[in-house]
Amino acid sequence: xxxxxxxxxxxxxxxxxxxxxxxxxxxxxxxxxxxxxxxxxxxxxxxxxxxxxxxxxxxxxxxxxxxxxxxxxxxxxxxxxxxxxxxxxxxxxxxxxxxxxxxxxxxxxxxxxxxxxxxxxxxxxxxxxxxxxxxxxxxxxxxxxxxxxxxxxxxxxxxxxxxxxxxxxxxxxxxxxxxxxxxxxxxxxxxx
Numbered sequence: 661x662x663x664x665x666x667x668x669x670x671x672x673x674x675x676x677x678x679x680x681x682x683x684x685x686x687x688x689x690x691x692x693x694x695x696x697x698x699x700x701x702x703x704x705x706x707x708x709x710x711x712x713x714x715x716x717x718x719x720x721x722x723x724x725x726x727x728x729x730x731x732x733x734x735x736x737x738x739x740x741x742x743x744x745x746x747x748x749x750x751x752x753x754x755x756x757x758x759x760x761x762x763x764x765x766x767x768x769x770x771x772x773x774x775x776x777x778x779x780x781x782x783x784x785x786x787x788x789x790x791x792x793x794x795x796x797x798x799x800x801x802x803x804x805x806x807x808x809x810x811x812x813x814x815x816x817x818x819x820x821x822x823x824x825x826x827x828x829x830x831x832x833x834x835x836x837x838x839x840x841x842x843x844x845x846x847x848x849x850x851x852x
Contacts, residue, residue: 668757719810720748721803722761727850728802730810731756741781741808742773748807771804771819779815780839781808785826798829802845809842816841 675757708757714736721730729753739747749771752761774782782796805817816839831847842849 666814702718708721718744718747719807720744721806721810722752722756723764723796723799723803724760724762724850726796726799726848728806728845728848729761729800729850731761732812733800741776741811741814744807744811745771745773745804764796765803765805769797773808774820776811776813779813781814781817782812783808783817783819785819785821798831798833798845799848801828801840802831802848805840806842806845806849 693813714734716735716738717732718739719730719732720737725727733747748763749765751757751763751766769784772784774781774784782831801819808814808817818839819823819828825837827837827841830836830840830844836844
């Protein structure tokens with residue numbers, strides 16, 4: 661029995677040694693710089709965990725029951741408008757999804773903040789618009805407007821495509837090329 665036990669122990673040791681050797685990262689004698697893989701990376705606000713993780717509050721606007729719902733997230737540091745839009749585009753966290761929040765943005769709008777000046781955020785919209793055929797496009801644009809306008813430095817949001825003003829649907833179904841405010845989506849906004 662001890663011979664059988666020794667054979668099994670030897671076999672287990674060999675399997676373990678082969679496994680460790682086969683999955684490895686080669687050893688190097690000197691340290692070297694490693695480049696980060698291409699992003700974007702989730703910010704602390706998009707981590708699927710508790711909604712209160714830091715001292716700074718940012719507001720993101722999601723969708724619940726076809727209504728725009730502002731959600732406060734606690735993050736470790738202040739976010740610029742572009743980072744806040746990235747967090748919005750990343751969608752609700754697992755905790756937020758569990759509470760029934762969704763987003764109309766995936767597949768509807770590809771957007772990036774061009775800049776914020778004189779209280780106006782300018783958002784570049786790529787590859788979306790008239791040809792999407794989505795009925796929730798008004799909610800998608802409303803999410804962006806209400807999220808960015810919740811910032812202290814933004815009063816209105818203008819949308820651009822190819823450097824020109826883009827006609828964006830408001831809550832009443834009309835299109836506007838003018839900068840929009842949360843008042844343009846008041847009929848769709850719920851309070852939590």
